[in-house]
Amino acid sequence: MHFTCFTTGSEHVRWIDLISRLCRLEAGKMLGLRCAAGDLCGGGRLHRGLHHMQKVFVSSQSRPVSLFAPLPAAPRPRPPLQTQGCFFSRGQGSSGSSAKLKLRTRLLVTVLFGGGLMATWWFVHLEKQQKLRQQRVEQLQKVALGQGNFSLLDHRGKHRTKQDFLGSWVLLYFGFTHCPDICPDELEKLSAVVSTLDQDTSLPQIQPLFITVDPERDDVPALAQYVKDFHPRIIGLTGTSEEVTNAGRDYRVYARAGPKDEDGDYIVDHTTLIYLISPDGLFLDYYNRAKTQEQITENVRKHIKTYVRL
Structure with a gap:
């Protein structure tokens, strides 16, 4: 005695889906699934095949699974986040590298441009200095003043020449110790100028x-006593009549002794100028009695600031 099991088309499709699901979930149980599928092919053995398949499936799981549960929805594909991140990262890196390259290029152009400006300025500066030197040499050649040398004794008895003062700014005055008023006044003015300029630390000393124009009376002791009344750095110079005359001639100094009185005293008529000597030992400027202390100070300061050594 036998019976035939009839299934509709939809049920048959459902069973096929279940079989496919079991095949995916239990790839290791392929042999059992194939046997169950063979039982399904026989119409009367459908329930036995399903029963056998359920036993196989349940025995391999830790918890029972319903054969008739709805199939899970297929997972949606995720966007390739990591790939996109890498793409954006590569884009940002490329942009950063381009920015760095542009910055380096700008810096290089700035440095080259600045260097060119500095080189141009330095060239113009040197050319200007050369012109100033040439102009001063031409002026000194025309004047021919203070270009000689001297060899004298200072107020301490030390031998001095013009070379001893090279490299220093010098304010020079010719006079004599017995001068009643003009020489002391001019030496006080000279000392005040030096003291004022000493207060400016940006200027050299x-x-x-x-230098005496009366060597007969102004010997070393007389000079030492006389210069005490003026600037502490002042140096008095004397020598023989010939040495003193030669020193004055280089600066076109006029000096002539007047007649002696009953006591043998006399006045020396002489040039009353203060001379400015540059560090290269050449005459630079002069100041007569009409120049005030302030005028001389500012003029000397200007010469020092604009001085270009030969």
Whole structure:
């Protein structure tokens, strides 16, 4: 006795889906699934095949699974986040590299441009200095003043020449110790100028010098006593009549002794100028009695600031 099991088309499709699901979930149980599928092919053995398949499936799981549960929805594909991240990262890196390259290029152009400006300025500066030197040499050649040398004794008895004062700014005055008023006044003015300029630490020290035009009376002791009343750095110079005359001639100094009185005293008529000597030992400027202390100070300061050594 036998019976035939009839299934509709939809049920048959459902069973096929279940079989496919079991095949995917239990790839390791392929042999059992194939046997169950063979039982399904026989119409009367459908329930036995399903029963056998359920036993196989349940025995391999830790918890029972319903054969008639709805199939899970297929997972949606995720966007390739990591790939996109890498793409954006590569784009940002490329942009950063381009920005760095542009910055380096700008810096290089700035440095080259600045270097060119500095080189141009330095060239113009050197050319200007050369012109100033040439102009000063031409002026000194025309004047021919203070270009000689001297060899004298200072107020301490030390031998001095013009070379001893090279490299220093010098304010020089010719006079004599028995001068009643003009020489002391001019030496006080000279000392005040030097003291004022000493207060400006940006300026070099100025050396004050006093050369006598009366060597007969102004010996070393007389000079030592006389210069005490003026600037502490002042140096008095004397020598023989010939040495003193030669020193004055280089600066076109006029000096002539007047007649002696009953006591043998006399006045020396002489040039009353203060001379400014540059560090290269050449005459630079002069100041007569009409120049005030302030005027001389500012003029000397200007010469020092604009001085270009030969």
